[in-house]
Amino acid sequence: MYSSYFEHDGLGLADLVRRGEVSAPELVETAIAAIERLNPPLNAVIRPMFDEARKTAAGPLGDGPFAGVPFLLKDLLSQVAGIPTSQGNRLWAKIPASGDNELVKRWKRAGLIILGKTNTPEFGLTPYTEPDAFGPTRNPWDLTRTPGGSSGGSAAAVASGMVPLASGGDGGGSIRIPASACGLFGMKPTRGRTPVGPFIGEAWSGFAGEHVLTRSVRDSAAMLDATHGPDIGNPHPLPEFRGSWLEAVGRAPKRLRIAVSCEPMLGKAVAPEVREAFAETVRLLEGLGHQVVEAAPPVERERFSLAFLTVLAAELRADIEFISELSGVRVRPEDFDASSFGLGLLGQAFSAAELAAALRYLKLSARSVLGFFENHDVLMTPVLSSLPVKIGALQPKPIEKKLIRFMGHIHGGSLLKKLGIANQLAAQTFEFIPWTPVFNVTGQPAMSVPLNWSPEGLPIGMHFVGRFADEETLFSLAGELEEARPWKDRRPPA
DSSP: HHHHHHHSSHHHHHHHTTTSOHHHHHHHHHHHHHHHHHHHHHHOOEEOOOHHHHHHHHSSSOOOOTTTTTTEEETTTTHHHHHHHTTTTTGGGGSBBBBHHHHHHHHHTOOEEEEEHHHOOGGOOOOOOEEEEEEEETTTTTTBBBOOSSOOOHHHHHHHHHEEEEEEEEETTTTTTHHHHOOOOEEOOOTTOOOSSSSSSSSGGGEEEEEEEEOOOOOHHHHHHOSSSOOOSSSSSOOOOSSSSHHTTTTTOOOOOEEEOOEEEEEEEHHHHHHHHHHHHHHHHEEEEEETEEEEOOOOHHHHHHHHHHHHHHHHHHHHHHHHHHTOOOGGGGGGGHHHHHHHHHHHHHHHHHHHHHHHHHHHHHHHHHHHSSSSSEEEEEEEESSSSSSTTSOOOHHHHHHHHHHHTTOOHHHHHHTHHHEEEEEOOOOOOOTTHHHHHHHOOOEEEEEOOTSSSOOOEEEEEEEEHHHHHHHHHHHHHHHHHHOOTOOOOO
């Protein structure tokens, strides 16, 4: 069963269940066997929920589009009653959730069977998945490299064949980054398209939302069909979508005007392998008949990066203080990873006026970027500036970790700020991901499509951004690209 299990996407497995060719308990046992075999070297699944999955599979499945299909949850925003949502942090890992959040309820109604939770960096902060609390997740294409972050555990699980799809969240590229690093399809829907409540009002000042990482385009589209729509109190309501994104996948797009650019918006350098993959994709788009023009919206690199980092720093400090209060433990550097605690120190040092100014600037910048799409249907860039980096390459150096912890004990956030650490962090953070955060600020839909591989066999995803609330065009284009350059038979080494 295992070899054929990997050959099917989620909709394919659900169809087998509907036709009686396989049962949900059989699929669950196959998925459990796959996790037990594949997870040890990858460290993708950090909280198995096998007993709960077996109980669910033995009960009524309902008529959802994914009835009986094994699924994994990223251990960040997704809450399941009675199960801790660790957020990659050792304090959160001890606190059971009070209930299912709305999106988890919708995933369950779609018929998915949750087998466990996947690894994520602490608070979903970094574009790599190496939390102190659970250890690093490794890329199934090369165990020495990162699967990306923050949905790195989910991406590694799907790419390796544990499950056909898994959940992800994206606040600065965290679905698209690991999709690129692991050779998957990853769609970040429009802000407000999927629910984030009821336990939070919005995530990362509205920058973050959740969806799934998949091997096929149609799984992503069908899942958005099943889960989209506002929940109570949604601060970013969208006009009701009455069509079907799944139908859009099978419908060739009109001739599109596609802007393309390989010049980094926030970073400075792009690796030769990425530039070559970009050029190949440009040729593919032209061959499909689209109008391709060299253009990109202007972004002030340094100012945008620092403003985005300022907002994240404030959010991280709020997270740190909230979990310390909830757990009854005073704030201590030892209870947090150096990267997130250091950013939290800066968040403590920024003033309320600086946070307001950063948000004002980002919202004004978003207007400028959105205006660019009045004359372009889609923008295409790479997702990452390089191949997936080695495990540990983006971590703070040991001396930097010691400095951060020392500053934490002496309440040295203001000193870190005076030393210009915020500017250094902004420059370092966005060098690897110089495009994706821009479109979390604008709220536009954006996707990573696995169209290219390096000479050594590492995935290189291409990044497509659509007009606000226009996932339909992106899904149609993705379906066309999947047919023109299929990737379903590409698999990591066993």
